[in-house]
Amino acid sequence: MxxxxxxxxxxxxxxxxGAALWRLCDQWRNKGKRVGMIEAxxxxxxTHVENLGLLSRERALQYISSITRPLGKRLPEFSGAKQVFGLGGRTIQWAAASPRIPSYLISQWPIQLKEMNIYYKIAEQVMNVNKSFSKSSLPTRIILNRLWxxxxxxxxxxxxxxxxxxxxxxxxxxxxVFSSILFLAEALNYMPFDLAVxxxxxQLLIEKGKTAGVKVVSPNMKSYWIKAKTIVLSASTFETPxxxxxxxxxxxxxxxxxxDHSALRATGRINRKLLPEDLGRIGILIPNTTENPYQIEFGMLKKPLQDELEMIFHGYGNVEPRFENRIFLDPYERDKYGVPKIQAHFNFSNxxxxxxxxxxxxxxxxxSSLGIIDGQLKIYLRAPGDDNHESGTCRMGNDPYTSAVNKxxxxxxxxxxxxxxxxILPTLGANPTLTTVALAIRTADYIIQQNK
Structure with a gap:
C-alpha cells in the first residue's frame, strides 16, 4: 500500500x-479509482459473534470480554469506556438495535431532515434493519398491548x-446479525480495494491545507507513509480526535x-404465566420524544426458569453537548507507537x-405496567461510557468554533x-450506529461528487 x-x-x-467503503466501491465500479482501508x-x-453457531451465549460473552480493552483506570471521569480493535470494530459484538435519532434533534443539525431520511432508508436497506425480527414474537405483542x-x-x-x-x-x-464486515464483503462485488490489518x-500529513497521506506503523514497528488525496477517519470517538x-x-x-447517554439499567421478573409457552424474541422500544427526552428499551435477559422470566431494561437519557466535556492528549504518557494517550473530562450538568x-x-x-413481581427491583446509573454510545468529539456544524466538521x-x-x-454526531437521542452509517454514506456521496 x-x-x-x-x-x-x-x-x-x-x-x-465500512459504510463509506461500501458506498465508494458501489458508485465507483469500473471508474479506475483506488481505495484503501487500514485497521489498527x-x-x-x-462475522458478528452471534452468527457463530458453535458459540453459546456464555462463551460469546467471554470472548467479547477477552477482546475488549477497558479504559476506566485511565479515564476516571469516563470510567465505563472501552475499546475493541479489530476488523469490524465494535460491530462484531454490538446488540444490533438500530432506531433513528428523533426528528426534533436532527432538526437542530446542519442537515435537512428530508435528506437525512433518504440516507436513513439507504442505511436501513443495506443493514437489513427491520422490526419483524422481534415484532413477529407473540410475547412482544402481548407486552406491547400491556404498554399501550x-x-x-x-x-x-x-x-x-x-x-x-x-x-x-x-x-x-x-x-x-449485521457487522461492518458485511460492508467489506459486499464492496468486493463491485471493485477491488486494498485492506491492511x-x-x-x-500521524496525518497535511500539505498546504490539503491531505497528503497517513503515517502507519506495523506490529514490527516499521513506519510507512501511505499517500492519499482524500482521507476518511473512522477510528472512533476516542481515536479520531x-x-x-x-x-x-x-x-x-x-x-x-x-x-454519552445517561444510561440506567434495571432487571426484574415477570410472571411466566402471562406469556405463551413459545417465547420467541422480546425486544421493546419506547422512543425519545420532546416531552420525555429519553429512550427505554428492554428484552429477555435469560432463559425462563420455573414461573418467572427475567427481563432487562435499558434507559438512555439525553445529555447536553458541552464544550468542557472533552477528550485530550495526556501530556505525560505515550503508547508504544509514541502517540500520547488520551484523557477525558466528563460530568453531567444540572x-x-x-x-x-x-x-x-x-x-x-x-x-410497574408490566407486572414485575421482584420486590428487590433496583434501577441504577451506569458509569459514563459503559453503553458504547460515546460521540461528539468531532461534532458536525456550520461554525468552526463550535464544530470540527461541516455538514x-x-x-x-x-x-x-x-x-x-x-x-461527528452533535446530539444523541438513540443508539448511534444506524445514524453513523447513514452519515458515512452521505459523506461518501459528497466525496464522489467532488472527485468527478
Whole structure:
C-alpha cells in the first residue's frame, strides 16, 4: 500500500468506515479509482459473534470480554469506556438495535431532515434493519398491548439490523446479525480495494491545507507513509480526535463536546404465566420524544426458569453537548507507537441530572405496567461510557468554533480530510450506529461528487 497513491484512504473498519467503503466501491465500479482501508486491529472474527453457531451465549460473552480493552483506570471521569480493535470494530459484538435519532434533534443539525431520511432508508436497506425480527414474537405483542393499555402509546418493537430472509433458491443468509464486515464483503462485488490489518495510523500529513497521506506503523514497528488525496477517519470517538490532535490539526472543537447517554439499567421478573409457552424474541422500544427526552428499551435477559422470566431494561437519557466535556492528549504518557494517550473530562450538568430523574421515573412506570413481581427491583446509573454510545468529539456544524466538521463530515479548513464515525454526531437521542452509517454514506456521496 505504501507504493500506491490512493484516491481515498479510510482509517478504521467499523460502522462508519465500512459504510463509506461500501458506498465508494458501489458508485465507483469500473471508474479506475483506488481505495484503501487500514485497521489498527487484527482479524478477530469473520462475522458478528452471534452468527457463530458453535458459540453459546456464555462463551460469546467471554470472548467479547477477552477482546475488549477497558479504559476506566485511565479515564476516571469516563470510567465505563472501552475499546475493541479489530476488523469490524465494535460491530462484531454490538446488540444490533438500530432506531433513528428523533426528528426534533436532527432538526437542530446542519442537515435537512428530508435528506437525512433518504440516507436513513439507504442505511436501513443495506443493514437489513427491520422490526419483524422481534415484532413477529407473540410475547412482544402481548407486552406491547400491556404498554399501550397503560398509556405508552408510542411503544413499538425494536428495529434490529438482522437479516431474516430465509435461505432458499441457492441464496445463503448465514450472516444474520449485521457487522461492518458485511460492508467489506459486499464492496468486493463491485471493485477491488486494498485492506491492511494491524496497521496503526499515528500521524496525518497535511500539505498546504490539503491531505497528503497517513503515517502507519506495523506490529514490527516499521513506519510507512501511505499517500492519499482524500482521507476518511473512522477510528472512533476516542481515536479520531487523538489522531487529529497529535497531527497538529487545529480546531476549536476537536476533542470537545464529548457526549454519552445517561444510561440506567434495571432487571426484574415477570410472571411466566402471562406469556405463551413459545417465547420467541422480546425486544421493546419506547422512543425519545420532546416531552420525555429519553429512550427505554428492554428484552429477555435469560432463559425462563420455573414461573418467572427475567427481563432487562435499558434507559438512555439525553445529555447536553458541552464544550468542557472533552477528550485530550495526556501530556505525560505515550503508547508504544509514541502517540500520547488520551484523557477525558466528563460530568453531567444540572439539566442532565433532571433528565436522569425523569428517566428513572419513566422506567418505574414501564416496569410497574408490566407486572414485575421482584420486590428487590433496583434501577441504577451506569458509569459514563459503559453503553458504547460515546460521540461528539468531532461534532458536525456550520461554525468552526463550535464544530470540527461541516455538514458533509469534512474537517473545517482542510481539503480532503473527512470524519465518518460516532464522533461527528452533535446530539444523541438513540443508539448511534444506524445514524453513523447513514452519515458515512452521505459523506461518501459528497466525496464522489467532488472527485468527478
Amino acid at each position: 505504501a507504493q500506491t497513491d490512493y484516491d481515498v484512504l479510510i482509517v478504521g473498519s467499523g460502522a462508519g468506515g 486491529g487484527d482479524l478477530l472474527l469473520p 393499555a397503560n398509556g405508552f402509546f408510542n411503544a413499538t418493537s425494536i428495529p434490529f439490523a438482522v437479516d431474516i430472509t430465509p435461505t432458499k433458491y441457492g441464496a445463503i443468509h448465514s450472516n444474520a 494491524n496497521a496503526r495510523a499515528v 487523538r489522531l487529529l490532535l497529535h497531527s497538529g490539526i487545529s480546531g476549536e472543537a476537536i476533542g470537545h463536546f464529548l457526549l 439539566r442532565d441530572r433532571v433528565v436522569i430523574q425523569q428517566l428513572a421515573t419513566g422506567m418505574e412506570r414501564v416496569i 458533509f463530515g469534512q474537517i473545517h479548513g482542510i481539503s480532503g480530510l473527512f470524519v465518518a464515525d460516532n464522533s
